[in-house]
Amino acid sequence: MSALTLIYRLPALRLIFLALLLLGAHNASVYPYQSLIAIERIGLSKPVFALVLVLASITAVTASVLLGILGDQRGNRRRIALLATSASLIGLLMMIVFPGKISLILCHGVLLPVASSLYGQLFALARLATPNGQSRDSVQAALRSAMSLSFLAMLVFWTFGFAADIDVMAIYLSAGLASFGLVLLIYSSWPKDGASDWADQRSGLNFAQAFKEIAHPTILMRLLLLGAISASGILYMVLISLIFEDSPVRDASDVALYVGLVAGWEVPCLLLLSRLVSRVRRSTLLAVGSAVYTLHLLALPILSDSAWIWVMPLIAGIGGTAIISLPISYYQDLMHSRPGTAGAMLALQKLVSDMLAAAAFAIGTAVGGYETVAIIGTALALLGAAGLLWVDRKQARPT
Incomplete structure (x- = not known):
């Protein structure tokens, strides 16, 4: 049975697909414009906004790990999901009703990061709800395509919306509607705790034991390697606007178009990837994806003034699909019966990626320029991919 057919037939997977559609619309509404709103509209200084981003990163990691462990301990995943979506809705309502510095700090520094869990x-629910014998990688890749699709659609919507002089603060309305939809969807359709068709085995681990498991060298090494691979995506988002701004033939609209094209190509590539994951090891797909993706990263400073730059979103879409979709199932297999904690590993991976990308940017701009940053990011990703192939060298191919 194809992944999309299975998603259509099973209510839990259908719920996840719809939730990811709403989550993609929410993220595309808020995150591309948060720095503009914080600095230009609300009046935060750049150093203060940087502190908000640090607070957001700490909060996101802490919430994801604690709630992931808690879900594996007690199985109350529906309540945790409702808590996360409610946090988002409250934060966005604060920005709609009481826009200001305190609301922005609470919304973007605390409540939205909690919601990111x-x-x-x-x-985690997808892992539990996918029947045995069905490729979980293919199902999760198909589910992830929903988020890319709605992210692209919302990005296009706001591109035209801002061209029609809609105020940028209106992004909180679209994000708020998406969050409200998520609350209703999870409340009405998420399987009630203990009433599902599958067994949600409790981990039996307290918090100290769960943290010790995460810190085990087997898991920690792979977390660092996957973080190095994903750092290339962080650097892409940092470099694209800076490189295009420096180009005499590019402007902000080109940035939006490029990012939108990358997101657009991810959708068909994710669906194609779902057919490969049952035949090729994840670490191999991640290594190949990293090698392809770094071509796009290297090309940004080199081809920014050329028409050939518009070929690169296809390259980024092909390479990036493995990087964005495979780590979750990789962690789930690594941690077996603890899908909540495995999901929280994505937040830890992002923290590693952010730190490596920040170091690459600081070193690259100090000793060279954006080309040097791209080269360092490429080296990090390729080293991470090679390391992952090495530590997984004895892993059997999918059957």
Whole structure:
């Protein structure tokens, strides 16, 4: 049975698909514009906004890990998902009703980062709800395509919306509607705790034991390697606007178009990837994806003034699909019966990626320029991919 057919037939997977559609619309509404709103509209200084981003990163990691462990301990995943979506809705309502510095700090520094734990919870549910014998990688890749699709659609919507002089603060309305939809969807359709068709085995681990498991060298090494691979995606988002701004033939609209094209190509590539994961090892797909993706990263500073730059979103879409979709199932197999904690590993991976990308940017701009940053990012990703192939060298191919 194809992944999309299975998603259509099973209510739990259908719920996740719809939730990821709403989550993609929510993220595309808020995150591309948060720095503009914080600095230009609300009046935060750049150093203060940087502190908000640090607070957001700490909060996201802490919430994802604690809630992931808690879900594996007690199995109350529906309540955790409702808590996450409610946090998002409250934060966005604060920005709609009381826009200001305190609301922005609470919304973007605390409440939205808490809500980001929903992503891991959705894929924990997907792991549990996918029948035995069905490729979980293919199902999760197909589910992830929903988020890319709605992200692209919302990005296009706001591109035209801002061209029609809609105020940028209106993004909180679209994000708020998406969050409200998520609350209703999870409340009405998420399987009630203990009433599902599958067994949600309790981990039996307290918090100290769960943290010790995460810190085990087998898991920690793979977390660092996957973080190095994903750092290339962080650097892409940092470099694209800076490189295009420096180009005499590019402007902000080109940035939106490029990012939108990358997101657009991810959708068919994710669906194609779902057919490969049952035949090729994840670590091999991740290594190949990294090698392809770094071509796009290297090309940004080199081809920015050329028409050939518009070929690169296809390259990024092909390479990036493995990087964005495979780590979750990789962690789930690594941690077996603890899908909530495995989902929280994505937040830890992002923290590693952010730190490596920040170091690459600081070193690259100090000793060279954006080309040097791209080269360092490429080296990090390729080293991470080679390391992952090495530690997984004895892993059997999918059957």
